[in-house]
Amino acid sequence: MAQRIERLAAERWGGLRPTVLVGTDLGLMKALDRVSRFAASDSPVLITGETGTGKELFARALYLLREHRSGPLLSINCAQYHDGQLIASELFGHRRGSFTGAIADHRGMFEEADNGVIFLDEVGELSLAAQAMLLRVLGESEIVPVGSTKATRVHVRVVAATSRNLLQMVQEGSFRSDLYYRLNCLHVVVPPVRERGDDWALIVRHYLDQLIKKSGHAKRMSADSCALLKRHDWPGNVREVKSVVDTGFHLSDDGVIEPLDFMDQLQAVSRFEVASTTSIAREDDLAVRAMNRMLRDAVNFWDAVHTPYLAHELTRADARQIIEDGLHKSRGSYKRLVALFNLPASEYLKFMDFLRHQRLKPDDGERGSTLPSVAMQ
Numbered sequence: 001m002a003q004r005i006e007r008l009a010a011e012r013w014g015g016l017r018p019t020v021l022v023g024t025d026l027g028l029m030k031a032l033d034r035v036s037r038f039a040a041s042d043s044p045v046l047i048t049g050e051t052g053t054g055k056e057l058f059a060r061a062l063y064l065l066r067e068h069r070s071g072p073l074l075s076i077n078c079a080q081y082h083d084g085q086l087i088a089s090e091l092f093g094h095r096r097g098s099f100t101g102a103i104a105d106h107r108g109m110f111e112e113a114d115n116g117v118i119f120l121d122e123v124g125e126l127s128l129a130a131q132a133m134l135l136r137v138l139g140e141s142e143i144v145p146v147g148s149t150k151a152t153r154v155h156v157r158v159v160a161a162t163s164r165n166l167l168q169m170v171q172e173g174s175f176r177s178d179l180y181y182r183l184n185c186l187h188v189v190v191p192p193v194r195e196r197g198d199d200w201a202l203i204v205r206h207y208l209d210q211l212i213k214k215s216g217h218a219k220r221m222s223a224d225s226c227a228l229l230k231r232h233d234w235p236g237n238v239r240e241v242k243s244v245v246d247t248g249f250h251l252s253d254d255g256v257i258e259p260l261d262f263m264d265q266l267q268a269v270s271r272f273e274v275a276s277t278t279s280i281a282r283e284d285d286l287a288v289r290a291m292n293r294m295l296r297d298a299v300n301f302w303d304a305v306h307t308p309y310l311a312h313e314l315t316r317a318d319a320r321q322i323i324e325d326g327l328h329k330s331r332g333s334y335k336r337l338v339a340l341f342n343l344p345a346s347e348y349l350k351f352m353d354f355l356r357h358q359r360l361k362p363d364d365g366e367r368g369s370t371l372p373s374v375a376m377q
Contacts, residue, residue, distance in 0.1 A: 001032045008064040019060045022206045023199035027191035031058065038186045039065035044138055046123075046183045047161040049190030052239030055161040058188055059119040062159055071116025074109050078130075079122040088130045089146050092137075098147020110143050113156045123160035123183065124169055131176045134158075138182045158183070193234040193241065200229060203238060207245040219249055222256045232266060240265070287318035291325065294341050301341035301351065309358075320360050327362070 002021040009019035021032065038045055039062050047055045056075065063073040081087035085099055093108030109118055120126075126134065137143055138158060142151040160183050169175035193200050204221065212218055221229070225248070234240055248262035290308065293299040305322055308314045314322075323337075330336035338348050355361040 001029075001036060005061045005064055009060065012064060017060065019057055019064065020206065021054070021057055021061070022203050023196055024202065025191070025196035025199045028196055028199065031188055031190055032061070034186075034188050035061050036065055038062060038188070040067065041186065042157050043185045044158045044160065044183050045186045045188060046166075047159065047188045047190060048166075049161075049163065050192045050235075050237055051163045052237035053190040053192055054238050055163075055190055056119065056121060058190055059117075059121075059159045059161060063117045063119075066117075072113055073117045073119065074113040075119040075121060076109055077121045079125040081125075085129075085146065087126065088133055091130065092133055092143045093145035095145055095147035098145075102147065106145075108143065108145065110137060110154050110156050111152065114154050115156075117157045117159055120158065120160040122162055122164075124162040124164040124166055124175060128174075128176065131179050135176065135179045135182060138179075193237045200232075200234060200241060201226070203241045204229065204245055207242050208249065211246070211249045215249075217255075219252060219255050219257055221248070222258050225257055225259050225262070228259050228266075286314055287322055290314060290318075291322055298342050301343055305341075306354065316358070316360070319358070320362070323355065323360050324362055 002023075006018070006020050009017055021028070035058055045059075045062060047058050049055050059075070060073065076090065078087060081090065088094075089099075089102075089106060089108065091108050092110055094102050094106050096102055096105050120134075133143070137154070137156070140151075141155060142153045144151050166175050166180050166184075170177045170180050193203070208219065208221070229244070236243070244262045244265045247265045248257040251261040252258065286308065290304045293304040294301060305314065305319060309316075309319045326337045326340055327334075330340050334352065335345070335348060338345065338351055341351075343351060352361070
């Protein structure tokens with residue numbers, strides 16, 4: 001399926017819109033199968049997934065797999081328009097004099113996309129007024145340009161995408177419930193990279209091959225780099241993989257890409273993750289050794305950190321960094337952190353009292369700089 005989509009994209013757009021979906025994970029295959037089945041319908045499709053997962057590629061795949069591909073595919077990022085009237089004008093058009101700056105009639109994207117597909121990225125950013133106009137398009141297949149009272153019929157398939165939790169927005173009153181259920185007629189969930197097994201390695205190889213072909217210089221990831229990337233959970237998903245490969249390729253001095261060539265591009269990765277998987281760790285780094293004793297050797301927190309800390313072998317900065325790194329791994333949960341540090345749940349209060357007494361518990365602002373943000377799936 002992925003090969004067919006890539007071929008159809010090349011036939012349709014040449015090299016302008018390469019549509020390459022890399023991976024063999026079952027979750028990705030299920031999402032592609034849904035896209036293939038939904039392509040035969042004219043109903044709206046809602047594509048959800050974390051930022052950077054490639055939702056626009058799935059929208060292109062829906063367009064390419066249609067039986068009739070004569071109409072255009074137009075895309076718009078709703079998040080770039082903070083003015084409700086401006087986004088309404090872009091989508092539905094306006095009439096001359098309808099607002100300040102409207103010096104001539106303007107055809108909106110829905111008119112331009114007639115008999116085709118319109119992709120609304122970050123649809124959750126639409127104003128309530130624009131949501132009402134979109135609802136009319138979906139229900140009546142007609143638009144009313146800003147400043148006009150005359151409706152114009154259009155035949156456009158809507159594919160919307162978001163990384164936000166629209167159902168929660170409905171409950172909060174910032175997204176219309178009737179529009180949500182209209183858009184959610186057919187639903188495709190794009191899985192994050194961390195849930196796709198070893199697909200990260202295939203994506204790395206894909207982008208690396210592209211750079212090699214373009215530059216003519218052969219390069220590869222070192223064993224240390226592969227070990228680090230294998231353990232990374234990729235909060236930035238495919239977009240982050242591409243950034244890491246691109247940076248590492250251009251900053252490496254020879255044919256081997258080492259962790260130091262791309263570390264700055266890894267989102268929310270700590271020095272412990274780097275040190276525990278690569279040879280750049282110093283043998284005398286007691287903080288790294290303490291963390292490894294807990295994670296690798298199942299030594300509990302009291303023996304690995306508490307005792308050397310009280311003996312002044314570990315500094316407060318070392319201990320604080322260990323806690324922050326543990327919170328990164330436990331997704332901000334202190335209860336999961338207790339289990340990660342090999343302590344029974346009954347010692348949770350004792351553990352928290354120690355952190356507070358020694359001023360080792362990061363406040364929200366400090367922890368926010370260490371922990372990754374978790375987007376809606």
